[in-house]
Amino acid sequence: MGSNDPQVLIAGGGPVGLLCAWLLGRQGVRVRVFDNNDGLQDDPRAATTHPATLDLLSEDGLADDMARVGLVAPIFQFWDRPSGELVAQFDHAILARDTAHPFVVQCEQFKTAKLVLERLGKIPNVEVLFGHEVVDVTQRDGAVSVDVRGPDGLRTHTGAWLIGAEGGRSVVRKQSGIAFDGFTWPERFIVLTTPYDFEANRGYCPRSYFADPEAWCNCFKVSADGPPGLWRTVFPTDPAHTEEQLMSDAGVQARLQAFFPAPAPYEVVHRNLYVTHQRVAATFRKGRVLLAGDAAHVNNPIGGMGLNGGIQDAVSLSDKLARVLLNKESDRLLDLYDLQRRTVAVEFVQEQSIANKKRLEASDPDTRRKNLDDLRQIAADPARARQFLLRTAMIASQRRAATIELAEATP
Ligand SMILES: Cc1cc2nc3c(=O)[nH]c(=O)nc-3n(C[C@H](O)[C@H](O)[C@H](O)COP(=O)(O)OP(=O)(O)OC[C@H]3O[C@@H](n4cnc5c(N)ncnc54)[C@H](O)[C@@H]3O)c2cc1C
Numbered sequence: 144m145g146s147n148d149p150q151v152l153i154a155g156g157g158p159v160g161l162l163c164a165w166l167l168g169r170q171g172v173r174v175r176v177f178d179n180n181d182g183l184q185d186d187p188r189a190a191t192t193h194p195a196t197l198d199l200l201s202e203d204g205l206a207d208d209m210a211r212v213g214l215v216a217p218i219f220q221f222w223d224r225p226s227g228e229l230v231a232q233f234d235h236a237i238l239a240r241d242t243a244h245p246f247v248v249q250c251e252q253f254k255t256a257k258l259v260l261e262r263l264g265k266i267p268n269v270e271v272l273f274g275h276e277v278v279d280v281t282q283r284d285g286a287v288s289v290d291v292r293g294p295d296g297l298r299t300h301t302g303a304w305l306i307g308a309e310g311g312r313s314v315v316r317k318q319s320g321i322a323f324d325g326f327t328w329p330e331r332f333i334v335l336t337t338p339y340d341f342e343a344n345r346g347y348c349p350r351s352y353f354a355d356p357e358a359w360c361n362c363f364k365v366s367a368d369g370p371p372g373l374w375r376t377v378f379p380t381d382p383a384h385t386e387e388q389l390m391s392d393a394g395v396q397a398r399l400q401a402f403f404p405a406p407a408p409y410e411v412v413h414r415n416l417y418v419t420h421q422r423v424a425a426t427f428r429k430g431r432v433l434l435a436g437d438a439a440h441v442n443n444p445i446g447g448m449g450l451n452g453g454i455q456d457a458v459s460l461s462d463k464l465a466r467v468l469l470n471k472e473s474d475r476l477l478d479l480y481d482l483q484r485r486t487v488a489v490e491f492v493q494e495q496s497i498a499n500k501k502r503l504e505a506s507d508p509d510t511r512r513k514n515l516d517d518l519r520q521i522a523a524d525p526a527r528a529r530q531f532l533l534r535t536a537m538i539a540s541q542r543r544a545a546t547i548e549l550a551e552a553t554p
Pocket residue numbers: 154155156157158159160177178179180184187188189190191192252275276277278308309310311313314332334377417435436437438444446447448449450451452453
């Protein structure tokens with residue numbers, strides 16, 4: 144490796160890869176990021192950014208900027224769709240002593256990525272190469288190389304460390320032989336985005352979850368290009384239906400009307416269909432290869448935990464990697480990264496996101512009644528409500544990660 148070579152290569156310029164680049168770059172680490180797209184993607188995926196994550200993004204006013212371009216949402220609600228009952232409402236204000244951000248910020252992930260990319264433009268030691276696809280990985284003699292297909296053909300780039308942050312289909316993870324165990328839900332999730340104002344017309348708050356034995360729904364608001372904003376509705380789909388059926392105008396209108404009957408057809412500005420998995424990589428570190436974000440773990444979007452977990456990975460990994468590179472601390476810190484972040488991915492994010500889905504989709508009448516009674520009772524008891532919110536706001540998982548010591552990592 145030459146003295147001007149990057150110290151850290153990053154596959155993937157999504158929000159997690161860019162955040163790693165920024166957090167490392169602002170400490171003086173030389174970083175090169177590769178992303179196969181021509182620029183930032185704007186498909187409607189993550190928006191919900193939880194208190195624990197906002198607490199980590201205070202540097203350089205990033206969390207404040209996210210709130211400025213997004214929406215501040217202190218409250219979320221659970222509804223029983225068949226009866227139309229508001230079952231429970233939770234206010235993050237109860238976490239005022241636990242976080243500097245007792246609210247969620249609904250900031251679309253491309254906006255978060257854009258805010259980070261703007262900051263990267265001021266850091267000369269970070270290069271972001273769009274239109275560059277990582278196709279191969281090789282580790283040897285204290286270095287790691289990637290073969291990258293770009294506008295000039297195939298080129299090899301070498302660094303001291305490689306972060307795989309290129310999403311669930313990570314080439315870095317696959318090329319490194321790291322298993323991605325778990326399962327895939329049979330139903331795909333459809334996201335239908337509409338300007339129809341569910342708050343003004345129906346009294347739903349900007350983060351509303353609907354339990355229904357037929358088909359649950361998440362309904363939440365994003366600021367989009369500015370007021371009045373847009374509403375995203377997320378539904379499960381029937382595995383027997385084709386993409387054409389699900390995405391057709393008739394299919395989209397029928398789904399929205401069945402769930403939220405309205406006098407006129409809905410204006411639908413985006414429709415997206417996602418295959419959804421629950422998987423965690425067998426390790427987040429293999430030699431000089433590190434995984435973060437969806438490359439390391441994927442989960443269903445109910446509760447909005449995937450990118451939050453990825454951002455928390457980025458903060459933990461960048462801190463430890465900078466200490467290894469700049470302070471010459473032991474690279475066992477990176478084993479600690481693996482242990483801390485993989486533990487909470489399994490114990491919290493997988494468990495909570497699966498429980499969130501099961502709560503909304505339960506069809507057995509007794510189970511449904513119990514689920515809804517539990518929610519009512521938790522919401523009515525401030526001590527239980529706080530414990531519940533500590534988990535949903537991902538504060539409990541951050542606290543758990545902080546209790547995992549280096550001694551527990553493999554020597
Ligand atoms: C409908 C839906 C709603 C969601 N809502 C939320 C939410 O509210 N809150 C939340 O926390 N999470 C949410 N998520 C999850 C969230 O979208 C993901 O966790 C997040 O995108 C992960 O970010 P990432 O940077 O790890 O990966 P990605 O966003 O997938 O970015 C990876 C990047 O790497 C690039 N890439 C891929 N392969 C290569 C390659 N070989 N070489 C170079 N570049 C490559 C990709 O083009 C992409 O730009 C939601 C997901 C869905 C589907």
